[in-house]
Amino acid sequence: MFFEESFNKCNFDLLETYIPKDFEFYHDINGTQNREQFFTAFKESICSNTERKPIRKVVEESLEVFPLKNNGEVYGALQKGIHFFYIKESNKELYLTNIAKFTSLWNLENGSWKLSRVLSYDHKEPNKKYGLKFEANYPLPLFNTDSKIASLLEQHKIPSVAIGYIEEGVLKQLRSFGSQKQGMPVSVHSIYKVASLTKPIVALVTLKLIENGDLQLDAPVSKYYKDPDVKNHLYLNKLTTRHILSQQSGFPNWRYLNESNKLTFEFEPGTKFQYSGEGFEYLRKVIEHKLKKPFEQIASEVLFTPLGMNNTYFYWTPEINENDYAIEHDENGEPILFKKYYETNAAANLMTTAADYAKFLIHIMNGGGLSDNLYSEFLKPQVNEKNGIDRNLGMQLLSKLPNNEIALMHTGGDYGTKTIAIAFPNSKKGLVIFSNSENGMVLWQKIISEYFGETGLEIVRRNLE
Structure with missing residues (x-):
């Protein structure tokens, strides 16, 4: 004023x-x-x-x-x-x-x-500003006028959205709109729970361990850990890190969804696609048993600290200021009583900012600190998920897009939070969208098409099919 x-x-x-x-x-x-x-x-x-x-x-x-x-x-x-x-x-x-x-x-x-x-x-x-690294402190308007974003949020009862846009391998825009909770505006420092966007983080940490010789991509993981529920199962010794990262573990999404509440193989590992949080949790336990360290410590050493991801957490710690947290909201725009987690889950519950996750995407587009051979393996389609979408080692892979593009993508969604991250390794473009709303997905088509035009519309179309 x-x-x-x-x-x-x-x-x-x-x-x-x-x-x-x-x-x-x-x-x-x-x-x-x-x-x-x-x-x-x-x-x-x-x-x-x-x-x-x-x-x-x-x-x-x-x-x-x-x-x-x-x-x-x-x-x-x-x-x-x-x-x-x-x-x-x-x-x-x-x-x-x-x-x-x-x-x-x-x-x-x-x-x-x-x-x-x-x-x-x-x-x-x-x-001149775009030649600098992480120039997200100089945001530009979206949709010609920012008022259109505000109108969309109000129309769809979405409290907030945080957006990070990457171009030429640099974070060019970092924008936030709306409120973390009633009476508290969202900011570029706001922390969101990003649900399954945890998985690509865990995947890259795992690949870095493979690069360092601490783990093998195609060796049976049973050598290091056996879950009591499947310790005598016929398929246990066939399960590898590759199967888990590419969502071919054979496990259900969560064991509690079974009547028995026990983990089981639903098919032979490596034979087809099936999305599984249990697989990533299994991998976390394998890594912790092998390296004798908590996974969050390993992730900090090999990824968070080197990239300066200083606002990324697997669970609530004293370092998190609760006033920075974007509280989840239901479909009516009402706040949800959120749960604080105090243990690492390799498939969900990661808390981070749009800026931190953009740093991660940029790292992936620049090779992820992996050798050429392992990075090529990471990019390869491992299994088909559905028409137009494959799985690589940790993310969705969309090939044959307009303008000679391929896209690495992952979404995250729990009740009251909806997130998405997209990276284009060829053109070094990318996008992070976080929303603390059950209705957050309705913004994706508008935002993705705004940034990526025909390519963005094709991505939306394949996901809606």
Whole structure:
């Protein structure tokens, strides 16, 4: 509100009220200014030319505020975020000229807020910003105007959506819309439960262990672990890591879905496709028994820490701020009483941000840290899931797409949360969509087609068949 009134509307009375005598302004290109210098520059460069007026817009989801306290009493606040700088000319629409980060120090003096220090830095021209790694801090509008996303959320009773878009192997956009829960806007730092998007993470960790010689792709996993329910089964010694990663384990999705509540083989491993969470849980136990370490520790060592996935968790830990969690909602937009999990599940319950999962997709598109031979094996179709969709070692594989594309894809869905991740290894494009809503899937077609056009529509068509 302050910058809209002062910068965009040239309200000098507001500046006089909120900027104190000891004000200091730091700019990474134009140097420093005191209060007098700042006011002079402001009047001459910002407000004197009405034919070509600079306009400053805040990226709302980038805003963060941190209270400053002394002995429990608030004396100030730090505010940080991202600004877009536009030029408004007569009879023309706004056009983007610059993007920058800012940090502001506000002091509370005798009950009044004063803007004491401002840092404006990391200025970039929009046509240059894409050459940098993880440029998600500079989001662009979706569907021409962001208001269309807000309208879709309201129409379908979807509390929020977080979107990460990858182009040229770089995270180009990171956007969030809506609310984590009532009264709390979602942000680019919001953590979602992503359900079965856990599985591709576990698959790549497993492939890294195979690369390191800690595991074998085609050796029987019974050497390291035998579930008591199947320890004497005819098929046990035929089950391999390849079968599990490609969803050919022969196991049901979950043992509790059987009348006996026991794990069993429903067909010989490697003979056909059947989606199974039990298979991935079996693999986790194999790995833990083989390496004598918890799986979450292994994943952190070989994947999360190297990639800087600092907001990704298999279960609730003290490091998670509950205020960052996007609570699940039902089909009527009502919050669901969510359960906190305190044990790793290799098939579900991963909690992460769109930014962290985008880092993972980029890593996969760049070879996943695997040898050429193993990466080629990862990309190969292992079994057909349905018309137009195969399974590779951990994800869905869609071949023969328009524009010579192949897509690696996986979805995640529990009651109240719907997620999807898509990567194009050839063109180095990708997309992450998280929603804390049972209705979240209705956004997918719109968003996927917006980013990928004909290719996106073909992906949607194959999934709907």
